[in-house]
Amino acid sequence: MNRPPSGGGRRATTGARPSSSLRQGAPPGTAMRMPQGTGAPGTARPGTRGGVPGGVGVLDAKLSVTDRPTTQQGLGGMRTGKKGPQRVVMDKSYFIGMLRTKLNELQAENNSLQRGIEQANEENNSYLSYEKRAESLANEVKEQQGQLGDYNTLVDKLNTDTAMEEVLEDHNQLKAQNDVEAKNIDKIFTQRQEIEQNIHQVEQEIQQCRRMADTLVDDMNPQMRQKYMSLKQTNESLARELEARQQELDSLNTKKENLEDDLSTSQVKQEAVRLYEQLHELEEKKAQLIAEDQSRGTPTEERERLLKQVKEDNQEIASMDRQIQEYRDQITTLQDEIRQLDLDLEEHQGEKNMKYKELKKREETMTEFLEGYEDTKLQELEHKGNLEENIVAILSHMSRNLGRTKHMPNPQELARMQDDLSFKQTEMHKSEATASSLAGESARLQMDLQKVEQLESKITTELETLKAKISTMNQELEDYSDLNKLRGESDKRKQKLQEEKVTLTTRRDTFKKAVQELSAHYEATKTQLNENETYAQLGNLERKWQHHEQNNFVMKEFIAAKSMESDYRPLVAAVKTQINEYNKLVQESLARGVQR
Amino acid sequence: MFDVALSGAGAKVVLTTSSDENYPPENMLDGKAESFWISTGMFPQEFVISFAGMMNVSKIKLSCFHVRGLSIQRSVQKEPLDFEVIDERELTPSDASLQLEEFKFDETTARHMKFIIKSGFDHFVSVHKLNIDGTAVREAE
Amino acid sequence: MPVAMPVVLRAKCVVVGDSTVGKSALTQVFHSDGTHFPKAYSMTIGVELCVKSVNIPETSNSVELYIYDSAGKEMFSDHVQQMWDSPSLAVVVCDLANEKSLSSCVKWLERVKAKAGRDIHAVLVGNKTDLDTRRVVTAEMAQKAAAGMEVVYFECSAKERENVEAPFYFLANAFYKQYQEKVAMTESLCE
Structure with missing residues (x-):
């Protein structure tokens, strides 16, 4: 170690x-x-x-x-x-x-x-x-x-008797695939080459640029070169610093992330973070207050400062007010000028215009009047004539009435006339009632008439049938009266029926025998079938299957019934149709409203 | 050689699966082509003809309508039981006219003959005439 | 006066459709004249046969319907198709609460027609009209489908025993008419 x-x-x-x-x-x-x-x-x-x-x-x-x-x-x-x-x-x-x-x-x-x-x-x-x-x-x-794989496939193909064509097809397919792949690879390869060439070119260009820059630098005078060099150095150093700082930043970021992860997992640390933040805030506040305090200075200084500020502000305000006033004055002067111009325009032209218009109007009215003068004159004359006639008529009427007032009836005659009037009125009512009742009567009678007509037709048809029946009955009477004939006929029929009976009985017997034979055969086959084990097994399986199918069906029905309860689609369709109808009604009413 | 199937010769229809009163099976054996027997639906239909006695049958001529699958059986018993098939054929359809078919046999004895119509070209088939050529056989004691 | 013997026609009627549309229910309700309705679903294995006689109105004749109630499950399709040898009538059933069953009806009818080899009378039956909250096939859709298949459309509810006989009666009448036309044609042929 x-x-x-x-x-x-x-x-x-x-x-x-x-x-x-x-x-x-x-x-x-x-x-x-x-x-x-x-x-x-x-x-x-x-x-x-x-x-x-x-x-x-x-x-x-x-x-x-x-x-x-x-x-x-x-x-x-x-x-x-x-x-x-x-x-x-x-x-x-x-x-x-x-x-x-x-x-x-x-x-x-x-x-x-x-x-x-x-x-x-x-x-x-x-x-x-x-x-x-x-x-x-x-x-x-x-x-x-x-090779082994190839041989294996070959053996497989031989074992499964695949046709030669299939193998050839597979082979062709694989070849085609391979060709496609090869082409792809070639394409990619050429692309790569192109890109490499591009890279080369770009590199060469870069080199050229560098060389050019170097030559420029060499061409520069020494002072410039020195400046250039110093700048270059500062640039490099700054770049390095930047890198270093960037790395620091990254590491700090990662540290921060790690800490945050750690933080998010432990509650205690979260509490700690919160408290730290609070602390930080409070410290900031404290620093702020201290700074304020420091920068406050003495009250007098403050006052002076404030006064100064106030004065400055006032000055600014005053200047701004002045500007505003100037603008306003400008605006008013301009507006006055505009009005003056308008008035001038109007004055200059207004008088003349108005006079001209007045004259024109007067001319129009005069021409109208002159044109309609004749007609209006006639009309007025007519009207006057009518009025005169009316006056004459009214006057004569008045005179007649005056004359008639002398012949006014007394109250008795008046009463009589009133009685007459009421009497006539009642008469009129009665006649109206009789008229309506008569109409009803006529309708009823018409219906009766129709029924009677139907009855008549029915009776005629019945009459005909009865006549036909009579004729047939007559004929039958004749037939039945001829007993011999009847007997002969019945004998014949009896004989025919006997013959039929014989044939039918023989047929019935043959049928019975055939049916016996067939049913014996059927029973034999049925017993044979029942003895067959496979049949018994099949029967059991079929019964089991029936049982399962029954269960299936019951469940399906249940599911269908239950799902129908919660099925919303018919409701959706109904709602949609109703909404369409409602929309149509609304549209129609709006169209009608617009028309009106 | 004579027509042993004529009702005049004693032949009888002892069994038929369809019976319309207006078109009874006797119409087959009356030798007339206008009268016919018609089936009443469903297949197979069959009818059994019993001869007067044992007959040696050589040729059968049948004129019918809409018959497709036909099987001919014979029995040599006293009662019409134990039938053996002697011929089976599918007939060709003919929509506008009757089907005329011939069946040839050599040395077939029969006391009863059963004709089974297995299927038809329509729901109902009709048999108009049945012609059986044969000779009577003398029965040993 | 001699009284005519009643003519009894027999028709093989196949009832087809998707699984659980209600073919067996329909058949059993029709066969029992409305008394018996199978409440529990029991899958049909293969084909079940039942016979019911239908009277032709205004005659004394009747048509015996041999009703082949076929299984709807695809597993059995080969088996039931073997049973459908030369049918005369077909009832194609669909479930009005299941849209897929309506589209399969075309397929079922094709199968029956392929086995029949000739034109047969058929009807389209929409079952389960009682489930109108779960109904997804409207009458117009079914009518259109029926028109596309060139058949008549009937609606019924096997559970409510409502309108169950109508399709069968219709088919029986059509069959009877067909028989009469056939007889007339053969008569004219002979003359």
Whole structure:
């Protein structure tokens, strides 16, 4: 865990191992052999022993047999017993000898490691070649599978006796499909090429533009160039800042979203958020108030400020009022001018116009009068004549009446005349009543007449039938009187009937026999049928089916009845027809209303 | 050879599935084509003719109307039972005139003959004349 | 005066239509003269035969109707068609509360006509007039369909025993008339 690189290095290839040990290990007495279970995190600890001295303070309690016990100071801590008697004097030759042994050991180790490397390389190569072989074999397998599939289909087709035409058809279909697919691929390929060309062109253009820009920059004088450079640099820095800020913003956004998600799940946090918001608001308010307070200043300053503001406002108001007034004056002057002009126009022309109109009217009336004068004169004369006549008549009437008043009847005569009048009136009523009753009588009599006519026709027909009956009865009398003939006829009939009876009895007997034969046959077949097991089974199944069908039917009826109760469609149709009728009526009434 | 089916020769219609009084089955055996027997609907219809005695039948001539499927059976029993089929035929339709059919047999003996009309071209069929040529057979004691 | 023997004609009358339109109910009500109405539905298996005699008015003759009440389920269609050998009359029944049954009537009549091989008298009968809340086939629709099939249309309710005899009487009379025409034609042929 503490040395992931070494562990990783170890895990990568076997070849890295020696380097790490050479790098790290100061003089390891013997080479560190690969611990069992290389690469497992549990056994990463042995690697730490080869690590920087003092890096790890804890020794692993798990020792494997091949691991040499080490101390903090490196290898060789406890192996004094194995090396036999030690040299006590540690001088140069001792150390040289030690070094030499160590060198030899290192060499040996090197060789072995080299061999290991070579082996590994060989294995690699062989691995590569094996891989290639495996690939080729896989391809072969695929091909063979394809062939197998083809053969299988062939066998299937043979087994199902499909006609050659079908196979050919399938083949043609597949070919056509393949062609279509190939064409599609070609199209797509050409499209891709075109797009690539476009891309090329665009890139070239971009390059050209860049070059042009560069040339421009070169052409510019040094000052401009410097400015340009500085601007460019600022641009770049700003762009980088922008990116950084954008990234910050994104991360903050994601953080915010995460927090919101967390928030939405826990109530406590929601409460906390609410409270935080409140707090925030209150703090803002507080800041606002403080700012206000600060910016308030002393009351006098405030007053001055306010006064100043008021004065400014007043000034503004005054100016605006002035402007408004000016406009209004302008408007009124213009309106006056307009009126003046109108009047002038009218005056100038109005007088003359009016005079002209008056004259014209007068002329018209005069001509009318002159034209109608004759007629009106005649009419008036006639009227006058009539009136005169009327007057004359009325006068004569009046004179006659005056004369007649002398001959007015007395009240008695008046009473008499009134009596006469009432009498005549009653007479008139009576005669009216008699007239209506007479009309009713005449109708009734006419109906009676019709009935009588019908009766007459019926009687005539009855009379005819009776006459016919009489004639037939007469004839029958004659017939029946001739007893001999009757007897002969009855004998003949009797004989015929006897013959018929004989034939019919024989027929009946034959029928009976035939029916017996047929019914015996029928009974035999019926018993045979009943003995047949299949028939019995069929009968049972049919009965079961009848039972099921009955259930089915009952349920269907029930469903139909119930669904009819909730069926809204007839109501919809009825409502629609009624609405149509109502609309038509409304339309008609409106049309009639419009006409009137 | 003579017409053994004439009622004059003693032949009788002993069974018929349709009987209209105006057109009785005797009309078939009177030798006249104007009088006929008509069925009263439904198929199959059949009628059985009993001869006076055992007859040797050689030819049957039938004039009828609207008959389609016809089967001829014979019985040699005393009673008209145990019929065996001797001929079956489908007749051709003739709408405006009678169908005249001939049936030839060699050496067929019969005491009774049954004619079954299995189907017809119309709901009702009519048989106008039945002619059976044959000779009487002397019966052994 | 000799009294004429009554002529008894026999007619094979097939009653066809979709399943559950009421053919068996119609037949049984007609056969029992209105006394017996099968309240519980019992699916007809195959064909059920019953005979009923109908008097021709103003004569003493009668027509015996051999009524072949056929099953309506499609499963039985082959079987019942075998039973329909040379029918004389056909009654095609439809359910007035089921629109599909009316459209199938054409199909049923075609089947019967195919088996008959010649023109037969047929009627279209609309059953279940008592269910007027559930009625979806109007009289005009049924009349139009009947006119399209060139048959006469009758409406009835087997449950209410209403107008059940009318189609059968009509068919019996038509059959009787046909017989008379046939007799007259054969007579004229002979002369």
